[in-house]
Amino acid sequence: MDVAIIGIGIHPFGRTDGVSGRQQALHAVREALRDCSLDWSDMQFAVGGSRDGGDADTLVADLGQTGLPFLNVWNGCATGGSALISAVASIQSGASDLGMVIGFDKHPRGPFNADPESMGLGAWYGETGLMLTTQFFGLKAQRYLHDHDLDPAILSTIAAKSFRNGALNPNAWRRTAISEQDIASSTMVSHPLTQYMYCSPGEGAVALVLCRADKARAYTDRAVVLKGVSFRSRRFGSFEVFSPWLSPERGDSPTVEASQAVFELAGVSPQDVDVAQVQDTEAGAELMHMAETGLCKHGEQEGLIRSGATEIGGSLPINTDGGCIANGEPIGASGLRQVYENALQLRGDAGNRQVPGSPQVAFTHVYGAPGISACTILTR
Amino acid sequence: MTSRAVAPGLFAERDGVPHLIGSACRSCGTTTFPQQDGCPRCTRVDMQPCELPRTGTLWSFTVQAFRPKPPYQGPEEFTPYGVGYVDLGAVLVEARLTESDPEKLRIGAPVELVLEPFRTDSEGTDVVTFAFAPTAPSTD
Numbered sequence: 472m473d474v475a476i477i478g479i480g481i482h483p484f485g486r487t488d489g490v491s492g493r494q495q496a497l498h499a500v501r502e503a504l505r506d507c508s509l510d511w512s513d514m515q516f517a518v519g520g521s522r523d524g525g526d527a528d529t530l531v532a533d534l535g536q537t538g539l540p541f542l543n544v545w546n547g548c549a550t551g552g553s554a555l556i557s558a559v560a561s562i563q564s565g566a567s568d569l570g571m572v573i574g575f576d577k578h579p580r581g582p583f584n585a586d587p588e589s590m591g592l593g594a595w596y597g598e599t600g601l602m603l604t605t606q607f608f609g610l611k612a613q614r615y616l617h618d619h620d621l622d623p624a625i626l627s628t629i630a631a632k633s634f635r636n637g638a639l640n641p642n643a644w645r646r647t648a649i650s651e652q653d654i655a656s657s658t659m660v661s662h663p664l665t666q667y668m669y670c671s672p673g674e675g676a677v678a679l680v681l682c683r684a685d686k687a688r689a690y691t692d693r694a695v696v697l698k699g700v701s702f703r704s705r706r707f708g709s710f711e712v713f714s715p716w717l718s719p720e721r722g723d724s725p726t727v728e729a730s731q732a733v734f735e736l737a738g739v740s741p742q743d744v745d746v747a748q749v750q751d752t753e754a755g756a757e758l759m760h761m762a763e764t765g766l767c768k769h770g771e772q773e774g775l776i777r778s779g780a781t782e783i784g785g786s787l788p789i790n791t792d793g794g795c796i797a798n799g800e801p802i803g804a805s806g807l808r809q810v811y812e813n814a815l816q817l818r819g820d821a822g823n824r825q826v827p828g829s830p831q832v833a834f835t836h837v838y839g840a841p842g843i844s845a846c847t848i849l850t851r
Numbered sequence: 852m853t854s855r856a857v858a859p860g861l862f863a864e865r866d867g868v869p870h871l872i873g874s875a876c877r878s879c880g881t882t883t884f885p886q887q888d889g890c891p892r893c894t895r896v897d898m899q900p901c902e903l904p905r906t907g908t909l910w911s912f913t914v915q916a917f918r919p920k921p922p923y924q925g926p927e928e929f930t931p932y933g934v935g936y937v938d939l940g941a942v943l944v945e946a947r948l949t950e951s952d953p954e955k956l957r958i959g960a961p962v963e964l965v966l967e968p969f970r971t972d973s974e975g976t977d978v979v980t981f982a983f984a985p986t987a988p989s990t991d
């Protein structure tokens with residue numbers, strides 16, 4: 472049984488002083504309900520989460536205490552993907568027809584705090600200055616550029632596209648285009664990655680109303696179908712953040728496995744994708760994930776990017792809403808932001824960043840610590 | 852001046868020569884650093900401590916350009932440091948690098964293990980950790 476997304480809502484990403492994470496979630500939920508002309512009391516279940524924004528299920532104090540089952544998800548960067556999987560399972564099992572998925576967050580300023588011992592690592596790892604996600608991305612990008620003989624300048628080209636697309640997105644945090652030269656010459660954070668190539672933790676909220684696809688027409692004529700959602704953790708040998716050691720035997724990343732799984736579930740191939748949102752914690756992540764997801768071959772990225780293929784008007788538009796680089800990364804909301812953007816694109820409602828030619832197949836990909844990935848495929 | 856290791860069981864010195872202490876799975880041969888009880892590859896619980904080679908090649912590198920937030924406990928006055936993965940054959944180990952100029956670091960370059968104090972604790976004791984140092988001038 473297919474599951475449809477019939478209502479979508481968002482609270483603008485970035486920094487909204489004086490508005491709590493919960494309040495941003497409430498805004499997104501009400502927008503999603505308005506979008507499909509339903510009330511909170513119509514929801515048969517809800518599932519959602521945030522890392523630093525509060526407990527999702529406490530939203531019923533403001534939305535209405537209707538007694539619905541409300542699952543809290545605590546799954547880092549995969550919070551949105553896990554919430555979607557749970558919602559799809561609830562609908563496909565026949566337990567319910569209609570429900571809400573919510574992701575929101577509001578992180579303190581600055582990089583994420585990391586606690587080595589909670590992740591099974593010795594305190595020495597943090598104490599000696601090895602426990603930084605920024606380092607991991609620098610190390611992975613450095614090796615990737617070397618292995619595939621790619622020009623490091625492509626990293627600035629990728630980030631410049633993110634800011635350009637963000638400037639077209641009223642809900643984005645960074646809404647000013649930045650030149651490749653300014654990106655390349657911004658403060659070096661973790662060689663070869665500079666400050667403007669990284670996203671920052673931020674704030675934001677997204678809510679989606681899901682229902683059985685065969686009942687969607689009763690509520691809206693703008694439904695999009697969630698053809699598949701997948702989630703994988705790491706296998707032995709994959710190169711992940713916070714690894715004091717790696718095996719010389721390289722394994723596929725969870726991105727590779729989650730992508731293969733979702734394409735199989737949806738019955739489409741990467742060549743069918745008309746618009747994609749991929750995890751761009753920094754510019755090198757977008758570069759690597761283009762190939763790890765199967766959207767292109769390793770090493771092909773530079774040619775594709777330089778030819779304009781990944782631009783909004785190109786053959787493979789990527790991160791059309793500006794991605795994490797322009798939207799920041801509120802962990803609980805980030806994966807659902809990608810789904811929100813793809814729903815807009817498939818509906819033809821993306822305004823001045825609309826992908827031309829009425830896209831039919833849209834792909835999302837999240838990657839995060841400690842080596843997890845979640846993907847979705849939406850179709851019209 | 853007294854000194855102590857940042858954590859027990861990470862490294863040791865024999866005849867004045869330092870080495871890292873890993874563990875090797877008696878069942879499938881997988882080598883980990885630091886030591887652990889269970890094998891993440893074959894899932895068996897049959898790991899044996901082992902000395903890792905003290906020389907290898909640089910597999911990847913970056914440079915930590917700003918002072919990290921806690922749990923980092925290095926000196927307030929920050930000096931950038933290199934970070935890399937070093938290919939020791941049976942295992943790639945993540946470590947600080949004594950070289951922090953990216954122009955002088957190169958994937959594939961030979962490196963060797965050194966022990967170095969990276970901070971002084973509140974009692975005035977030097978806290979020693981492991982790092983890798985380039986062994987030949989890096990020329991591109």
Ligand SMILES: [Zn+2]
Pocket residue numbers: 876877878879880881890891892893894895
């Ligand atoms: Zn084993």
